[in-house]
Amino acid sequence: MNFKTSYDSDARIWKSESVEQLFNINKSIGAIALYMLRSKPRNAVCQISDSEGTELTYGTACSYAISVASYLKGLGLDCDDVVGIVGQNTTLLMPVLVGCWINGTPYNTLHPIHEEDDIRLLFALTKPKIIFCDGEVFYKVQNATNLLNVPIYTLCNHLEGVPRIQDILKPVPMAELYQAAPLKYGANQTMAIIPSSGTTGKPKAVCRSNCKLLSEIGHTDGSSILFSFSSPDWGTGILLIVANVLCGGTRIITTKPYTPEYLLEIITKYKVTNLTGSPHQFGDLAQLPGYTAEAMSSVRVIVMGGCHALPSVQSNIRAKLTHGVLVNSYGTSEIGGISLNYRDYKVDTVGRLWGGAQLKIKERVDGDIQKLMGPNEKGEIWVYTPTSWLGYYNNPEATADIMDADGWINTGDVGYVDDEGFLHLVDRSKDILKYMGFHYSPHEIEETIVSLPDVLDACVFGVYDDKDGDLAGAAVVLKPDSTLTESDIMSFLTEKLVVKYKQPNYGVFFVDTIARNSNGKLLRAKMREICLKIEKETGSKVLQR
Missing domain, CATH: 3.40.50.980 (Rossmann fold)
Incomplete structure (x- = not known):
């Protein structure tokens, strides 16, 4: 593989080469699936199914x-x-x-x-x-x-x-x-809808078209053994099903939760050849004593994505991957795959564009005015792909918030492209955070905390951890003379939000005030800085009660 990225200096657009499609994207995936299953x-x-024994x-x-x-x-x-x-x-x-x-x-x-x-x-x-x-x-x-x-x-x-x-x-x-x-609306007919979280905390329904499902198939064959913990509400979960049905091989599934030990068991038991997952999953796997070249001898390719993969983590994974390749990927639920880095080169990047994708880097100046940036200049990442995105289902307002009239989509991520066409990510995507592979909205946690009678204000921010991703920290302003404790807030959130990834897993900080800009918008990065400074200097999460 040799993905080439060219740069149009006049338009300030990076472009990748188109790839030959395995299937005709203008033909129904249902018709293709039916033909391939029958063949x-x-x-x-x-x-x-490892968990069901079927x-x-x-x-x-x-x-x-x-x-x-x-x-x-x-x-x-x-x-x-x-x-x-x-x-x-x-x-x-x-x-x-x-x-x-x-x-x-x-x-x-x-x-x-x-x-x-x-x-x-x-x-x-x-x-x-x-x-x-x-x-x-x-x-x-x-x-x-x-x-x-x-x-x-x-x-x-x-x-x-x-x-x-x-x-x-x-x-x-x-x-x-x-x-x-037959396809009533052509190649862009909606075939799948998966969930995505927005900055307001309300979920949105991301449309995946017929041509999108057919354009991102991995190169597998009848000898491939596929595995991922992802279910089909994730892009990678759908991708493996499409590859399995259309290209052949055997897909291993389970309902058991991820542990590195269980992942290793699956790999060795079924001689898995193709794996997809997150950096923290494979990073934990590489720390096990049983992670050896022999145990990984069947693996041809590992595709990981969803969050930043540290160079040290990639190095640990590659150390025993003697017969396979590690691919560090970047994409979004809305766009799908954007870039790939399949080499042990510039491992701090997410590689070069692929699949005909185009990219712009924009800097916001004075609010809505935007300036196009050149090589090595940081800004918001905007992407255009040959397979048009259909938007959020039944939500044109949310669609218009991230896609312009020409079909360019704002990923919400901040980064830059270097002189060799490699994409560098330098900041998190908008306000949405990810813990152990699950997206969550700080806004939703804030609203729940503020619903407590003794709470005046709150701000939730992420503290990045190499293993689990973004641990939520909550800065809370209490009413005078309140006796509310961190334990009280944690118990309340456990009752109201239930799932672990929506809990303040880094802890609760009690502060005097919440940092905001002149328009009243929360300054999450500033609050993270303030709270971590409190913890470092005092060993406590309490500034003032």
């Missing part, structure tokens, strides 16, 4: 996908409707997704870890006509969608009296002649 040996294993063959996956597509068609659903999914990587999830593709109906995938309010907000945007979910979150999903009044089927851990996926997986007459629905 494989029926008894060949396409998926193994195997799914290409023949069975094809039959199930056709059953799902036929059922959706029988309900009258088409490309203008949406199927809701709240599930982990279980045995029957993949055939449901492929069935949606075959019927041309986009699906909106959410992870079961999402809180009830998040599910309610996202499904209020996409308005699914039918929902599939894991049995253990059935009642949460039911409560979140009671106003939609749609049928809910469980994918696993079934409940008495609740419809289950098996009710749909009935043989379809003349299944061998079943045809996928």
Whole structure:
């Protein structure tokens, strides 16, 4: 591989070379998936669930996908409707997704870890006509969608009296002649919808088009063994499913949580060849005594992304990766892949642009006025790709906030491009932070803290940790004479926000005032500086009570 980035000094735009597509992006992914599933040996294993102890063959996956597509068609659903999914990587999830593709109906995938309010907000945007979910979150999903009044089927851990996926997986007459629905809106027709968080804390629904799904397929083949902890509410989770179904090989899935020990077990047990994940996952893996060249001998490629990968972490991973390559990638939920660095060179960068992507660096001057920057000049990263982004589902205002009239998208990240065309990231993306692979909004935590009667003001900021990412720290201003403690606030947040990644994992600081600019906007970086200084100088998180 040799990705070349050229620079147009007049337009101040960096451009990458187009890549040859494996499939015709103007053809339905459902039609391609159906053809590829039928072309494989029926008894060949396409998926193994380590946690469930099941195997799914290409023949069975094809039959199930056709059953799902036929059922959706029988309900009258088409490309203008949406199927809701709240599930982990279980045995029957993949055939449901492929069935949606075959019927041309986009699906909106959410992870079961999402809180009830998040599910309610996202499904209020996409308005699914039918929902599939894991049995253990059935009642949460039911409560979140009671106003939609749609049928809910469980994918696993079934409940008495609740419809289950098996009710749909009935043989379809003349299944061998079943045809996928044609693309009504062409290559840019929406095929998948995944969640994304915004600076206000409210989730948005990111549209993925037919051509986008087909344009980012990894080069795998029938001998490939694929694994990622990502479920299909993440870009990498979808990517592995597409590669598995369209290109072949066997995909390993699990519902067990990540630990480095378990990741190593999966790699050695199944002789995994292709891995995707985050730097902290593979960084932790490389610290294990069992991380040896022998243990990693089957691995051909590791693609990692989602957050900054320190050069030392990359070096540790590469040390035992004797038969494979480590790829440090950069992308966003909205855009997909932007750049790749697959070499042990300039490892502090995210490499060069790929796939026909174009990039601008803009500096904000006097608010809305923007200045285009040249090589080695820092600014906001804007990207344009050949596969148009369709925006946030049912949210044109949010779409307009990050995409201009010409289709250029503001990543929200700050960086620069050097003289060799390598992209350097130098700052975090807007206000959104990431802890252990999960995005969270400081604003949401702030609002929850301020809802306490004794709290006057609050500011949440991230303190970066090489292992886990952004640990939330909370600066809190209390009412005079309040007896509220850090423990009280932590307990309240645990009750209200539930999930660990939305907790102040770095701790709570008590301060006199919150730093803001003249317009009243929180100065998070300033508050982080103030609070860390307090901790360093006093050994305490209390400035004044």
